[in-house]
Amino acid sequence: MMKYKRVLTIDDDNDINKLLDDILTKEGYIVTTSTTFNEFFEKFKHIKPDLCLIDLNLQDIKGAGYNILKTLRKIVGKEIKIIMISRRTAEEDIQEALKLGADDFITKPLDRTTVSAKVNSAFDDMFKDSTYLPYFAAPAATSEAMLDLEMNVISLNEEGILLFSKNLIAKGNTVHLAGDLIKDLSKEKFIRGVVTDVERTNEPLGYQIHVSFNVEDEETLKCVRQMLVGL
Amino acid sequence: MFKIKKNILVVDDDSEIQIFIHKVLTNFGYNVLLSKSTEEALSLIIEYVPHLVLLDINLIDEFGYTLLDKMVGLDLLDKINVYIISSDSSKQAIMLSKEYGVQGYLVKPFNNQTLVSTVKGNIGDHEFDEIVFEENQQKLSVQIPAEIIKFNELSVSIRSKVKFSSKQYIEIHSDFFEKLNIPKGHLQVYQASRDITPGLYDTTVQIIGIPEKTLQSIRKIQKKKV
Numbered sequence: 001m002m003k004y005k006r007v008l009t010i011d012d013d014n015d016i017n018k019l020l021d022d023i024l025t026k027e028g029y030i031v032t033t034s035t036t037f038n039e040f041f042e043k044f045k046h047i048k049p050d051l052c053l054i055d056l057n058l059q060d061i062k063g064a065g066y067n068i069l070k071t072l073r074k075i076v077g078k079e080i081k082i083i084m085i086s087r088r089t090a091e092e093d094i095q096e097a098l099k100l101g102a103d104d105f106i107t108k109p110l111d112r113t114t115v116s117a118k119v120n121s122a123f124d125d126m127f128k129d130s131t132y133l134p135y136f137a138a139p140a141a142t143s144e145a146m147l148d149l150e151m152n153v154i155s156l157n158e159e160g161i162l163l164f165s166k167n168l169i170a171k172g173n174t175v176h177l178a179g180d181l182i183k184d185l186s187k188e189k190f191i192r193g194v195v196t197d198v199e200r201t202n203e204p205l206g207y208q209i210h211v212s213f214n215v216e217d218e219e220t221l222k223c224v225r226q227m228l229v230g231l
Numbered sequence: 232m233f234k235i236k237k238n239i240l241v242v243d244d245d246s247e248i249q250i251f252i253h254k255v256l257t258n259f260g261y262n263v264l265l266s267k268s269t270e271e272a273l274s275l276i277i278e279y280v281p282h283l284v285l286l287d288i289n290l291i292d293e294f295g296y297t298l299l300d301k302m303v304g305l306d307l308l309d310k311i312n313v314y315i316i317s318s319d320s321s322k323q324a325i326m327l328s329k330e331y332g333v334q335g336y337l338v339k340p341f342n343n344q345t346l347v348s349t350v351k352g353n354i355g356d357h358e359f360d361e362i363v364f365e366e367n368q369q370k371l372s373v374q375i376p377a378e379i380i381k382f383n384e385l386s387v388s389i390r391s392k393v394k395f396s397s398k399q400y401i402e403i404h405s406d407f408f409e410k411l412n413i414p415k416g417h418l419q420v421y422q423a424s425r426d427i428t429p430g431l432y433d434t435t436v437q438i439i440g441i442p443e444k445t446l447q448s449i450r451k452i453q454k455k456k457v
Contacts, residue, residue: 089442095416098440105440114446117385121437126385126421135381135388136453138407145377145405147391153369157361159235163371168394170430176374190374206396211373215235225280228359229310 005123008049009033010040010068011085012058019110020053027116027130040068049080051122056086056093063093066100073101081122085110146176151209153181158224160193160212168207171195175211185223192217237354238281240264242272242298243316244290248339252285255343256350269298276302276311282354284313286333288324299331308332312357314349316341379407381457384449386421386437394432395420401436411448417441 007029009020017033024031032047034040037058044052052072056065065084072082083104084097094105103122106114117131154162161177169175176190185191193211201208213220237260241252244267253263264279266272268290276284288295295315302308308331315328318339325336334353337345377391389403400419408418417439424432438449 089444091414094440094442098416102440107442107444109443111443111446114384114443121385121421124422126435126437133383133385135383135457137455137457138379138382138387139452139454142406142410143379145379145389145403145407147375147377147389147393148402148404149373149375149393150370151373152367153364153371155361155363158359161371163373165373166399167396167424169373169375170392170394172430173375173392177371178374179371181369181371213235218236221235222279225359226277228362229280229307231277231280231305231307 004030006030006049007051009053011055023115051081053083069100163209165209166206186220191220236262238262238279240281240284242266243287273301285316288317384446389434394424395434
């Protein structure tokens with residue numbers, strides 16, 4: 001039997017609450033609304049929602065919503081999805097919310113499709129029929145990209161570097177390495193390496209990735225040897 | 232698999248020996264460094280950290296042992312292999328070299344076969360100790376090329392050689408995001424990547440927390456449906 005997801009909203013503007021209720025009920029969620037802190041936490045205890053939509057600036061107190069966000073994360077950890085709503089669109093405000101553990105951030109004025117699509121996505125249902133957004137081809141001029149993944153260094157030897165990665169990187173791949181360790185090994189902003197070995201690990205769950213240095217990069221190889229002998 | 236070129240430093244003030252060793256070892260693919268004095272030799276050791284040092288202890292102006300003393304001072308003698316080359320075959324000379332802890336002693340004159348097998352054997356046995364880091368002590372940024380295949384207001388689909396295993400925030404540098412004013416910290420892998428061909432994966436990346444204005448910019452550039 002399918003369990004209906006419960007959504008609890010808090011916004012001191014009841015029109016917003018009514019709009020969210022309308023949008024999300026049509027998506028099959030059970031919606032409860034609130035307008036004050038006390039009402040919110042009362043209903044929270046009673047309903048045990050799966051997702052909360054929280055207005056950032058309640059009762060005209062700037063950033064009041066952050067407090068609810070912080071409190072919720074303290075009580076329930078990452079179990080409940082939390083999406084912030086706000087008239088504020090500044091990058092710092094959004095980043096602060098994400099840093100405090102919000103799953104997403106929607107700006108006002110609210111767009112129906114955005115709200116339902118984001119709530120569906122929060123429940124890992126991004127491709128649900130009702131809110132399916134068609135894809136468009138990325139413009140050729142800007143489709144090139146560089147993934148920038150941070151990884152822990154396990155060890156360094158003359159041939160290369162052993163890294164821990166949460167994700168698999170296919171062997172034979174050329175990668176660029178950058179960071180503090182690389183600054184000690186090269187004058188360049190990054191050095192090239194090739195993934196020459198990949199091994200699954202269970203604790204922690206992930207992969208040990210060996211990246212070999214470019215054998216023609218004599219300058220870097222010298223610096224590596226210097227580091228290995230303590231110079 | 233390409234091999235790292237090994238460096239050999241020859242410390243000998245006899246030009247003929249220098250030329251001979253240089254020719255023979257270069258033919259075998261080694262990079263040969265030459266010096267005539269221990270001072271010059273030390274700066275070459277510090278710069279190149281060679282895989283082997285061939286040292287003549289009877290240099291005209293000084294004792295070759297001076298170099299060994301300097302290497303001990305820098306804590307290098309147990310990390311860099313030194314082989315003595317000398318015309319002095321006396322027991323004392325050999326004993327003294329042993330006391331320093333060098334790898335061996337080659338008496339001049341020697342032929343190219345002896346030279347090559349000595350060098351090969353020695354380099355084959357030598358390894359610089361690796362550095363092991365404490366957990367979380369040292370982090371690196373690993374940059375891997377990818378292609379943005381398609382997009383909508385909610386997400387982009389990228390193709391790369393990384394197979395993401397779970398939801399996680401990632402950083403992607405691309406003109407695509409720059410032109411839309413989507414800064415760092417707004418991209419999250421939505422679910423585990425899909426295999427396209429062995430080694431190539433498609434990943435849906437969700438665009439998190441961008442203002443309505445930016446969503447409109449995305450809608451504006453939506454031209455060709457996929």
